[in-house]
Amino acid sequence: MSSSYIPATTESLFQAAEAKTPAEAISILYGVLENPSSSQEAMRIKEQAITNLSDLLRQEGLAQDLQNLLVKLRPFFSVITKAKTAKIVRSIVDAVAKIPGTSDLQISLCREIVQWTRGEKRTFLRQRIEARLAALLMENKEYQEALNLLSSLIKEVRRLDDKLLLVEIDLLESKLHFSLRNLPKAKAALTAARTAANAIYVPPAQQGTIDMQSGILHAEEKDYKTAYSYFFEAFEAFNSLEDPQAIYSLKYMLLCKIMVSQADDVAGIISSPKVGLQYQGPELDAMIAVADAHSKRSLKLFEICLQKFKTQLDEDPIVHRHLTSLYDTLLEQNLCRLIEPFSRVEISHIAELIELPEQHVEKKLSQMILDKKFAGTLDQGAGCLIIFDDAKTDAIYEATLETISNMEKVVDSLYSRSAKIMA
Numbered sequence: 001m002s003s004s005y006i007p008a009t010t011e012s013l014f015q016a017a018e019a020k021t022p023a024e025a026i027s028i029l030y031g032v033l034e035n036p037s038s039s040q041e042a043m044r045i046k047e048q049a050i051t052n053l054s055d056l057l058r059q060e061g062l063a064q065d066l067q068n069l070l071v072k073l074r075p076f077f078s079v080i081t082k083a084k085t086a087k088i089v090r091s092i093v094d095a096v097a098k099i100p101g102t103s104d105l106q107i108s109l110c111r112e113i114v115q116w117t118r119g120e121k122r123t124f125l126r127q128r129i130e131a132r133l134a135a136l137l138m139e140n141k142e143y144q145e146a147l148n149l150l151s152s153l154i155k156e157v158r159r160l161d162d163k164l165l166l167v168e169i170d171l172l173e174s175k176l177h178f179s180l181r182n183l184p185k186a187k188a189a190l191t192a193a194r195t196a197a198n199a200i201y202v203p204p205a206q207q208g209t210i211d212m213q214s215g216i217l218h219a220e221e222k223d224y225k226t227a228y229s230y231f232f233e234a235f236e237a238f239n240s241l242e243d244p245q246a247i248y249s250l251k252y253m254l255l256c257k258i259m260v261s262q263a264d265d266v267a268g269i270i271s272s273p274k275v276g277l278q279y280q281g282p283e284l285d286a287m288i289a290v291a292d293a294h295s296k297r298s299l300k301l302f303e304i305c306l307q308k309f310k311t312q313l314d315e316d317p318i319v320h321r322h323l324t325s326l327y328d329t330l331l332e333q334n335l336c337r338l339i340e341p342f343s344r345v346e347i348s349h350i351a352e353l354i355e356l357p358e359q360h361v362e363k364k365l366s367q368m369i370l371d372k373k374f375a376g377t378l379d380q381g382a383g384c385l386i387i388f389d390d391a392k393t394d395a396i397y398e399a400t401l402e403t404i405s406n407m408e409k410v411v412d413s414l415y416s417r418s419a420k421i422m423a
Contacts, residue, residue, distance in 0.1 A: 006031030008042035013049060022060050029053040033072070038079060046076065050088055058095040063102045066092055067109050074116070086125040089113060093132065107136050127157060131169055138176050146176055163200045167193050167210075174213055178220075187217055208237030212249055216318055219256060228256035239274065247279050251312075254287040255319055259326060263291035286312035290323065299334060300355045302327055331356075331364055332373060339374070344386050347378070 006012050012032050019025035032049040035042060050073065057066050070092055077085040093113070096106055110133035117126035130153050137146035150173050157166050170193035177186035190213055197210060215230030231253040238246035250269075257265045269275065270284055286309035293301035306313055306323070314320050331354075338353050339345060347365070351358040362378065365385055369376055375388040 005034035005036065008032050008035040008037055008045040008049070010045065013045065013052065016049075016052065022056055026053065026056055026060075029056070033076070043080065047080075047084065047088070051091065054092050054095045058098055061099050063096050063099045063105050066096050066099075067105065067112075070109070070113070082122055082124065085122070086128070089125060090128065093129070103136060103140055107133065107140065110136060123160075127153060127162070127165060131165065131172065134169075134176075135172055138172070138179060141179075143176060143180055147173075147180075150176065163196050164202075166196045167200075167202060167206060170196060171206075171210060171213060174217075178213075178216065183217070183220060190214060190217060204237045205241055205243060208234045208241075208243070208245065208249070211237065212245065212252075215249075215252060215256075219252070219259075219318070219322065222259075224256040224259045228253055228260075231256065247281070247283050250275065250279055251283050251287055251316075252318060254284070254291070255322055258287070258291050258294050259322055261294075263294045266291040282309065283312050285309070294326070294330070297330060297334065299327075299331055302330065303356070332368060335361070335364065335368065336374065339376075339385065339387055342385075342387060343389075344384055347383050347385055350385065 006028060012028060016025040016028040016032075019028060029049045029052055033046055033053070035046070050069075053069065054066060057063075057069070070089065073088070077088070093106070093109065096102055096109060110129050113129045114126055114133065117123075117129065130149060134146045134149045134153070137143075137149070150169060154166075154169055154173065157169060170189050174186045174189035174193060177183075177189060190210070193210060193213075197207070202210070211230045211234035215227040215234060218224075218227035218230060231249045234249040235246055235253060237243075238249055254266050254269060257263065257269070266288060270288065275284075286305065289305040289309060290302070290313070293299075293305055306327075312319070313323060334354055335350070338350055347362050348358055350365075351361040354361060362380075365376075366378055368374060369378070377386050377388075378384075379386055
């Protein structure tokens with residue numbers, strides 16, 4: 001960082017833009033910020049220098065320097081408006097977020113800013129940075145801390161009636177409760193977000209996020225048709241903004257089609273003009289492979305999909321949860337179909353027919369017996385599955401119970417009549 005300052009003029013910005021190396025440009029921009037002038041033109045040039053400098057530091061991956069820049073700019077923040085300060089701070093935080101592998105640094109940076117804003121009594125900025133911090137803590141799986149931070153923040157924002165921030169916080173709370181597998185609270189928080197959103201204009205990106213979360217919650221309740229509608233709305237919003245989230249809403253749309261046994265529609269959706277070549281890639285290839293495996297009812301193809309597209313299927317918690325359920329259903333249906341003709345069959349033979357490892361098949365069969373999916377037992381010594389005939393209830397028992405019941409009514413009736421005669 002240069003100790004001598006450079007004139008805060010348009011020429012200095014042009015000189016930085018024309019610099020031969022990023023290091024030279026960074027040095028010039030730091031020099032502009034060192035300039036003590038506080039004229040209106042100088043302040044405008046400094047604001048532009050901050051924007052250019054944060055972009056350069058982001059491109060060079062200098063996350064620590066961005067954090068130091070925020071500390072260095074604090075005297076500058078005291079002479080500009082609070083709104084401009086908030087804009088600059090949030091743009092620098094966004095620049096750090098765009099550098100890969102900086103989640104821990106982002107958390108420490110947000111904590112530092114929150115502490116500074118408390119001292120400076122900058123409530124508006126503090127609330128937004130706290131919301132950002134809660135989102136980072138959730139991504140870092142520090143759920144309890146994120147929940148504690150949000151619960152106090154929600155009370156404060158509701159008092160101030162800042163609807164736009166309230167929508168963001170309620171939506172974040174819904175995602176947090178969903179991560180903790182607390183579906184009722186996730187739905188309640190989403191309803192609160194929708195209620196707040198109905199009272200104001202919500203940017204399309206935020207509306208798309210609300211629709212996405214609605215789709216995820218409906219899919220969790222196995223209401224895949226409604227979930228598909230929400231994912232479609234989210235895709236429309238993200239697609240119009242060219243937002244990277246669009247690919248995920250499209251992916252979940254295809255997942256819903258597969259889950260309601262309409263895998264044949266997947267190819268039609270992907271080949272539609274709105275999707276076209278724009279979203280082609282491993283995410284869609286994974287869903288096409290799953291749809292193909294589901295159409296063919298092939299567990300072997302399903303296994304190959306899970307191995308080949310591990311990142312797209314296994315590492316996406318939403319897709320992974322539903323595909324696990326789909327795989328189990330397919331496996332059970334296939335096993336029931338294969339064992340139907342037998343009364344006694346070797347497990348190795350079933351494994352050979354279904355093209356899966358013997359241990360895996362044995363484990364699933366024992367689970368199905370315990371869940372009473374069929375009547376049978378495993379003879380592990382002989383390596384066989386013994387299937388029992390369905391026990392037929394003898395009709396005589398039901399008839400006997402009905403006769404006794406009728407006799408009881410007759411006796412009660414006769415007793416009532418005799419009691420009246422005796423009286």
